[in-house]
Amino acid sequence: MFSFKQANKSIQLIEDFLNTLDQSCIIFREGVKNYLHKNQGNFRDNLQTISKLENKADQLKKQIEDILYTHSLMPQLRGDILRLIENLDGILNQSKESLFQFDVEVPYIPEELHNDLIQLTDISMSAVESVIPSARSYFRDPGSVKDKLHRVYLYESEADKLADSIKRKVFQQMPHIEKLSQKFHLRYFTLHIEAISDSAEKVADMLSIMAIKRTL
Amino acid sequence: MLFLVFISSGLFLGWSLGANDAANIFGSAVGSKMISFKRAAWIASIFVVLGAVLQGKGGAETLNALGTVNTLPGAFTVSLCSALVVFAMTKRSLPVSTSQAIVGAIVGWSFFSGNPPDYNVLGKIVTTWVSGPVLGMLFAAGLFMLLRNFLKRTKIHVIKLDTYIRISLVLTGAFGAYSLGANNIANVMGVFIHSAPALSIDLGFYKISGSQLLFLIGGLAISTGIFTYSQKVMAKVGNGILSLTPEAALVVVLSQALVLFLFSSQRFAELLIFLGIPPLPLVPVSSTQLVIGALIGIGLIKGYREIRISALAGVAAGWVVTPVVSALLTFFSLFIVQNVFGLQVSTSLQDHSGLLPASKASKDIIISTPALWFMFILIGIALITLFYKLQNRKLKTINTQLKNQIDDFTQAKKHGN
Numbered sequence: 153m154f155s156f157k158q159a160n161k162s163i164q165l166i167e168d169f170l171n172t173l174d175q176s177c178i179i180f181r182e183g184v185k186n187y188l189h190k191n192q193g194n195f196r197d198n199l200q201t202i203s204k205l206e207n208k209a210d211q212l213k214k215q216i217e218d219i220l221y222t223h224s225l226m227p228q229l230r231g232d233i234l235r236l237i238e239n240l241d242g243i244l245n246q247s248k249e250s251l252f253q254f255d256v257e258v259p260y261i262p263e264e265l266h267n268d269l270i271q272l273t274d275i276s277m278s279a280v281e282s283v284i285p286s287a288r289s290y291f292r293d294p295g296s297v298k299d300k301l302h303r304v305y306l307y308e309s310e311a312d313k314l315a316d317s318i319k320r321k322v323f324q325q326m327p328h329i330e331k332l333s334q335k336f337h338l339r340y341f342t343l344h345i346e347a348i349s350d351s352a353e354k355v356a357d358m359l360s361i362m363a364i365k366r367t368l
Numbered sequence: 369m370l371f372l373v374f375i376s377s378g379l380f381l382g383w384s385l386g387a388n389d390a391a392n393i394f395g396s397a398v399g400s401k402m403i404s405f406k407r408a409a410w411i412a413s414i415f416v417v418l419g420a421v422l423q424g425k426g427g428a429e430t431l432n433a434l435g436t437v438n439t440l441p442g443a444f445t446v447s448l449c450s451a452l453v454v455f456a457m458t459k460r461s462l463p464v465s466t467s468q469a470i471v472g473a474i475v476g477w478s479f480f481s482g483n484p485p486d487y488n489v490l491g492k493i494v495t496t497w498v499s500g501p502v503l504g505m506l507f508a509a510g511l512f513m514l515l516r517n518f519l520k521r522t523k524i525h526v527i528k529l530d531t532y533i534r535i536s537l538v539l540t541g542a543f544g545a546y547s548l549g550a551n552n553i554a555n556v557m558g559v560f561i562h563s564a565p566a567l568s569i570d571l572g573f574y575k576i577s578g579s580q581l582l583f584l585i586g587g588l589a590i591s592t593g594i595f596t597y598s599q600k601v602m603a604k605v606g607n608g609i610l611s612l613t614p615e616a617a618l619v620v621v622l623s624q625a626l627v628l629f630l631f632s633s634q635r636f637a638e639l640l641i642f643l644g645i646p647p648l649p650l651v652p653v654s655s656t657q658l659v660i661g662a663l664i665g666i667g668l669i670k671g672y673r674e675i676r677i678s679a680l681a682g683v684a685a686g687w688v689v690t691p692v693v694s695a696l697l698t699f700f701s702l703f704i705v706q707n708v709f710g711l712q713v714s715t716s717l718q719d720h721s722g723l724l725p726a727s728k729a730s731k732d733i734i735i736s737t738p739a740l741w742f743m744f745i746l747i748g749i750a751l752i753t754l755f756y757k758l759q760n761r762k763l764k765t766i767n768t769q770l771k772n773q774i775d776d777f778t779q780a781k782k783h784g785n
Binding site: 155156159160162163166211224225226227228229233290291292293294295366 | 400401402520523524525526527528530531613614779
């Protein structure tokens with residue numbers, strides 16, 4: 153009933169989970185860059201790493217669920233906490249899926265879009281990376297969660313704008329791409345990367361409500 | 369035997385007190401599943417009985433000073449009428465205090481018997497109806513601020529905080545139950561004090577007087593109320609008016625326990641006298657009204673919008689309605705008991721000091737040897753249970769380790785493929 157051992161263990165698991173998510177952001181960034189720069193070997197390595205990280209996150213999530221339920225920890229808040237973990241895990245899954253789609257569909261990306269796509273990836277990943285300290289704050293200092301979330305919203309809106317500009321460029325300023333299917337393909341990948349920042353925003357909304365609930 | 373029949377109304381009052389007021393102490397913790405009902409019921413029961421036996425004398429003396437109900441049929445009627453008023457008002461979901469009902473009933477008895485109540489004592493009691501909730505409000509506001517600042521500074525992880533809060537809820541719950549027993553036993557058994565059996569039981573290490581024996585029986589009635597009916601009330605309270613954050617719930621329980629303790633501790637009163645400060649009267653106060661006071665205190669810190677004026681109006685209405693209805697009902701019931709059943713409900717009073725009848729010829733029962741044996745058996749049972757539980761935990765750990773090994777092996781095999 154009063155197990156500090158289990159409490160410490162679950163704290164460690166949550167920390168590991170957040171670290172795993174943080175690492176996946178770095179790998180995703182690297183993966184997109186390596187794909188665009190045609191570094192096949194490194195790209196394969198990135199795919200393997202993100203897959204392992206996703207596996208690890210799933211296991212950690214399961215362990216966190218087990219420990220919170222079997223030891224009846226946080227009866228009032230565990231629903232919220234597990235939903236948060238689930239949504240953060242969703243972001244990691246989404247990143248892994250996107251990177252795998254590069255490998256499966258091998259989209260043709262013209263050189264003039266490389267910088268834009270790298271920047272979009274950077275911004276989307278920054279949105280996710282900004283959610284992580286907010287999530288950590290929720291556990292220790294719920295009052296400061298809101299102060300950290302504004303960055304997520306900024307990155308998300310920047311990602312929206314950039315994705316929109318990429319799509320316009322593809323459909324209006326690139327006559328050398330003749331096939332509509334190719335344009336659709338480019339839009340599709342832009343959407344995938346942008347959607348990651350949308351998921352980060354969703355988690356930010358959730359965290360902001362959770363923090364209010366926790367504030368005395 | 370006749371004595372037990374007559375105190376049945378007090379036992380009924382004790383039962384309803386246990387059923388309703390234990391929820392003020394453990395309602396939040398049980399309703400939010402921080403503590404299981406069974407654990408809460410055991411803690412509450414043990415400490416209610418301890419509080420009643422060890423510290424219940426002060427409040428009972430004050431009630432006796434207000435009006436010494438000096439016959440058993442009179443005490444039965446007084447207790448039954450207040451129990452009926454509490455029951456009727458609870459049924460209509462009106463805020464009601466057992467303390468106010470019993471005071472009203474004693475005043476009703478005093479007027480009927482022609483032994484006017486001590487207005488000085490009555491004044492003191494009525495003052496506590498206001499000062500109790502106000503004190504609860506001040507304690508809660510102060511403790512809430514302290515806790516909030518402490519948590520902001522220390523930044524304890526929420527999962528660790530959950531464990532700390534659980535421990536604190538159990539400790540404050542035990543203190544609350546002790547204080548509830550000490551303070552509110554006077555409502556349950558106070559009017560029967562004059563008719564308490566003139567005997568004492570020597571346990572070897574502690575001597576239980578006749579009035580303490582009466583309090584023990586009353587405490588057991590409260591415990592029965594806790595075990596048989598409070599689970600429903602706790603679930604309702606935990607998800608209703610007291611569905612607070614665990615931290616706020618802790619503040620409410622602690623403030624309530626502190627006020628109940630201060631209004632029942634003779635030692636604290638002596639300390640205040642020693643320091644030259646006027647002591648708090650030892651009077652039973654309503655735990656429900658203390659909870660409302662504490663909630664208002666938290667509301668004041670969080671912002672005025674949190675305060676529900678209707679709750680305040682309810683408490684104020686209770687201050688008037690409960691004692692008046694109780695006094696009138698008792699007056700008419702005593703008339704019926706005396707004239708229809710022909711039972712004597714009062715005798716004229718010579719001594720009106722309010723002191724407990726300690727001067728009666730007392731019969732001593734020495735049970736120190738059986739008590740010692742009982743203690744040994746209890747310790748033996750506790751040790752066996754502990755051993756059994758430790759073995760169970762050991763087996764559970766081994767099982768978990770084995771399960772983890774199997775999981776790891778399966779995973780490794782999967783990756784290998």
